[in-house]
Amino acid sequence: MLYRNVAVQIRTEFGDGRFSPGTLLPSENDFVEAFAVSRTTVRKALRALEEEGFIERRQGQGTFLKKGALTRRVSSGMDFLSHTSLSGVRPGTRLVSYRRRVRSIAEQTLFETAAADEVFELVRLRLLNGEACVLQTSVLPFTKLTELPRRQFESRSLYKIVEQEFGARVGRIREVLSCAIAPVEVREALGLDDPTAVFVSHRIAHDQDGHVIEVSRNYIRPDRYSFVQESSSAEVMA
Template sequence: MIRYQEIAESLERGLAAGGGGARAVPSEHDLCERYGASRTTIRAALKQLQERGLIERRQGQGTFYRPRHIAKHLGSLVDFHTEARMAGRVPTTRVLSLRARPATADEAALFGPAAAAGLVDLTRLRGLDDQPAVLQRSRLGLATLGETRDADLENASLYRYLAECRGVQVATVEETLEPWSVSAEEAGPLAIAPGTAVFRSQRVARDADGAVVEVSDNLIRGDIYRFTIHRDVTDAAPGATA
């Protein structure tokens, strides 16, 4: 293997081991000293990482590592746009459809009074650096969402919009993950081939009184996201073992 390729692989392993999120890459001078290599060799290694989308050069700021995956923490209520920016990505949200309809009997029982006037089906496509990442299909009570336009939810957090514009605060979220093989209809917006494996997230959001605010079915590209969970061993039952 050529020397600059060895250095590129070593850098990638070291940066990946540092956890998720964008962070600064050491300067060319520091890398020359670390690897005992010429500046030309270091620049070739950095160019290889840049071509693979693993690092980016920011004018006046330096070079930053961009992890292959965004580490999403289960149980976190950090919104999509904030989470993406924390990882050094550029987030977008596009509304694909927003339509009201009558609630079924089962939906009326689930949503309660919020569904009396009907439900709203909201489908959005979330992107990262102009790449489709998450297809979100949400159901909300028409009384909860109100007279909302597509533009109100473009490049915005749904929960923040509900809190700031509708006075509805999400307090708890229950989320279930499962592997899923996308259909041709689902694959199109995500720009992947039909049959590709993704994460399927089914989520129920409730307010402080336990009333259902939103039910969503989300398809998340596994080549972009990975999920983590944090556990405190001090919360384990006495005598529990791994």
């Protein structure tokens, strides 16, 4: 793999909004192992990312994430189910797939305390009135989830499952909302035309002790779901 590909890969994995500026990235060794390339290639990739201002390397301390899109904080939210029920819309879930797989280098950084090298990956379609509106991929450090029957993931909330099976209660959640041209598999899953813009939400959920217990990526149809903010003063771009 060329160093440019390594640079693109690192930017993709760490630049999608899940990581705050200042995050300590994996070591050169970790990247060598993760991408199965030479140390020279990793060094060239890191140098390129440093030059474009994406990362910062501090002598003896490591490599830190520098650049991120400017973020605007919004607060409060509502549960998918209760929210949709309130709106008079019938919600549903269709399981697409689940499996255990080796974790990526970004997931290695996120699930730092997890013992296993593997993660559980769950792909679900969230439905509104029977229509697929959100394609959601959740990754969790609990590989034993593969032992559950598949219908559990359509009938129970994932957070309820994690709490009941592993005793992990969801604490702080951080969600970053962006948008992008829908990739082909998203278009097919959500029945969209090409090209179509979709919301992309990256969410990180921590447990009561601050450990990451879920990372999810959500592709959301903008014609079926939008975000509303109401405020009582000029706290907006004016």
